[in-house]
Amino acid sequence: MSHPSVSRIGRTLTTLTAVATCSAGLLSTTATADPARGAQPPSTYPNLAPTPPMGWNNWSYYQCDGLNEKVVLDNARALVRSGLAHKGYRTVTVDDCWMTKERSADGELVIDRTKFPHGMAYIGEQLHKMGLKFGIYEDVGKLTCGKNPGSYGHFAQDAKLYAAWKVDYLKADGCNVPVPQGQSKEQVFHDLYTQQSQALRATGRRIVFSISAPAYFQFSGDEVWHRVITWSGQLGNLWRGGADIALQQSSAAEKWKSISGNFRYNANLADLQRPGRWNDPDFLLVGDSGLPRAEMQSQMSLWAMMAAPLISSTDLGKLSPEALKILGNREVIAVDQDPLGVQGRIVQQDGDAAVLAKPLHNGDRAIALFNGGSTARTLSVTAGAADLPKAKSYRLHDLVTGRSTRTTRTIVARDVPPHATVLYRVKAERQGVSSH
Known part of the structure; x- marks a missing residue:
């Protein structure tokens, strides 16, 4: 205290x-x-x-x-x-x-x-x-x-x-x-x-x-x-x-x-x-x-x-x-509690919104898209801005809803309610050389 x-x-x-x-x-x-x-x-x-x-x-x-x-x-x-x-x-x-x-x-x-x-x-x-x-x-x-x-x-x-x-x-x-x-x-x-x-x-x-x-x-x-x-x-x-x-x-x-x-x-x-x-x-x-x-x-x-x-x-x-x-x-x-013990960093800010990225010990990344504002917003971040490894696609697993999706470049959270956060665990799939 x-x-x-x-x-x-x-x-x-x-x-x-x-x-x-x-x-x-x-x-x-x-x-x-x-x-x-x-x-x-x-x-x-x-x-x-x-x-x-x-x-x-x-x-x-x-x-x-x-x-x-x-x-x-x-x-x-x-x-x-x-x-x-x-x-x-x-x-x-x-x-x-x-x-x-x-x-x-x-x-x-x-x-x-x-x-x-x-x-x-x-x-x-x-x-x-x-x-x-x-x-x-x-x-x-x-x-x-x-x-x-x-x-x-x-x-x-x-x-x-x-x-x-x-x-x-x-x-x-x-x-x-x-x-x-x-x-x-x-x-x-x-x-x-x-x-x-x-x-x-x-x-x-x-x-x-x-x-x-x-x-x-x-x-x-x-x-x-x-x-x-x-x-x-x-x-x-x-x-x-x-x-x-x-x-x-x-x-x-x-x-x-x-x-x-x-x-x-x-x-x-x-x-x-x-x-x-x-x-x-x-x-x-x-x-x-x-x-x-x-x-x-x-x-x-x-x-x-x-x-x-x-x-x-x-x-x-x-x-x-x-x-x-x-x-x-x-x-x-x-x-x-990830054993790597790294604190996630803000990688993107836009007014009251912020995107954080955190590396995990198995090579995955955790990505949080936070809407701190008073109205719903669609939030996004590119794979490059989130410091994801290069890959042809990424699997996004929503840690709250349990749903999984895939993307090739941009991580998107649509219609995020006020004061809400979407938290993804992101895995790079089919390693390739596609640009970000």
Whole structure:
């Protein structure tokens, strides 16, 4: 849970590509100067998320007031019962407000026993019995975003506690970070997230590390923002890039604006991601949330194209059959979880419409044609613009409808409804030398 301002939308591809390309070169390094002290940071964090994490988090739907032991375990059971866990949704994360407002006399975090009467080790035990993984939330600042104790000054102590509870995933936010005089905000954030990263490694437990630092630099200029993403990719496994996704109580229009906005900033960060290190545009709102089918399907398809974490935040026990079908579409999930680990790129834009292309490990391509506008449109892209290999024909398999067609040159999606996305898996057939 982070609280930066609303994300920038409609930035030009030319500017983004130039800056991102410059920043992307930094990703290949495993040691750069520490902005805080000029020291060398620790070696790159272990690659504990070879594919984008999938699971559930309570925040967007329940926030602090709705969080309790029953909510967490009921949603975990729903993951298993619905078959979503079998399809990859396995990490269940307890977000902010699981602890009391004060640490104990010896500095330990204190579980809110009103909300979690059996404690956090019990939550982890129950999740593991279901074949799931246990995620938890904290903050590198003095206080969390919900004004609970942060890990500032307690990184090693808290990390040992997570390991004792058999935590598998830590989401570390960046609210309430003090910036001492003479230091820059980036210096301080880098130092604190380095401490958290080192503390997790020192436990010896394999804890996937989700970093929220970039979300607090989204409006600091692209050079700084991309640099923060770069060192986040050295210290952890995934990172929040910008604005939080809308909350459950938001209107349907606000939710769509949030989904569209997070897509548009994250889609242009492809050069800053690499296999095993993931840009995170925040939670999936697919569910009984007031969103029509086209918008739910668009979020799922676009997140899959971006190799984004697929983390649901809704009441899974009340999923409509339509929402369950969208979340559980194996072929769309396969695009997201593709072993090649490449984030799809925008290859064509026209007003509110965008076309993304993503290479897949078996030589296929995923092509998404997204109509972000308010009226139906026919969208198309040539094989050349989509960077398809030369062939005499291409088989287009619609991953939502299941229908297949063939084309020799141009990929077309006719009469795409407003806010809808057509997602094809494209296979080159009868290799030849036809031009594009």
